[in-house]
Amino acid sequence: MENMLRRLTVGLSTSSGATEASLNDLRSALGHQLPEEYLELLRFSNGVEGSIAEGSYLVIWPAEEVVSLNEFNAVKDDAPDLLLFGSDSGSTGYAFDTSSPGMPVVQVDLILTDQRERIASGFFDFLEKLAARQIT
Numbered sequence: 001m002e003n004m005l006r007r008l009t010v011g012l013s014t015s016s017g018a019t020e021a022s023l024n025d026l027r028s029a030l031g032h033q034l035p036e037e038y039l040e041l042l043r044f045s046n047g048v049e050g051s052i053a054e055g056s057y058l059v060i061w062p063a064e065e066v067v068s069l070n071e072f073n074a075v076k077d078d079a080p081d082l083l084l085f086g087s088d089s090g091s092t093g094y095a096f097d098t099s100s101p102g103m104p105v106v107q108v109d110l111i112l113t114d115q116r117e118r119i120a121s122g123f124f125d126f127l128e129k130l131a132a133r134q135i136t
Contacts, residue, residue, distance in 0.1 A: 005044040008127045012052060014045035018063040022046070029067045030083065035096060035103050037123035038085065049089075053133045060086040060094075073110055082108065082116070094126065 023039055041048070047062035061069055061084075070076065070084050073093065081099035088094075093110045096103040097118070105126040106116040120126035 001040060002044065004124070005041060008124065008131065009041075009045065009048050012048040012050035012058065014048050015062070016046060017044050018042040018046035022063045026063045026066055032098060034083075035123050038096070041123070041127075052127070052131050056130055056133060057089050058086065058094075058130060059089050079108070079116070082106065084108070096123075 023042060027034060041060065042063050047060055047065070049059045050057070052058045066083075066085060073084055075082055075084055075095075079095075081097060082095040083098055083103075084093045084095045086094045087110065091110050093108045095106050095108055095116070097106050097116075102122060104118050105120040105123060107119045108116045120129055
């Protein structure tokens with residue numbers, strides 16, 4: 001698993017992994033489970049940032065910032081079935097669709113969060129597609 005995470009995060013700034021206490025706090029604050037692949041990334045590096053491919057920038061927020069950034073983006077009011085976990089550092093957000101089995105990843109406009117597009121079946125699939133520039 002760690003080799004896969006290293007491969008998926010090549011070129012990205014990484015940090016120390018999130019503690020289990022931080023992950024438990026995040027789950028408690030959200031009130032539901034999170035995809036295991038996403039949790040594995042946070043255990044490996046508590047957030048990542050950088051150019052994942054030419055022309056594709058990615059920020060995955062640290063566990064401690066997920067709740068506040070969802071509140072800042074008014075997700076609960078505008079799209080309660082979404083859980084934002086990162087962005088392209090601009091107006092595009094990346095979120096889990098919590099209403100769908102397996103929590104697929106969707107791309108959303110951070111200004112108009114009701115506009116979304118399913119882009120990946122899971123978290124690692126999302127990272128793979130973004131790195132291969134299959135997501136624009």
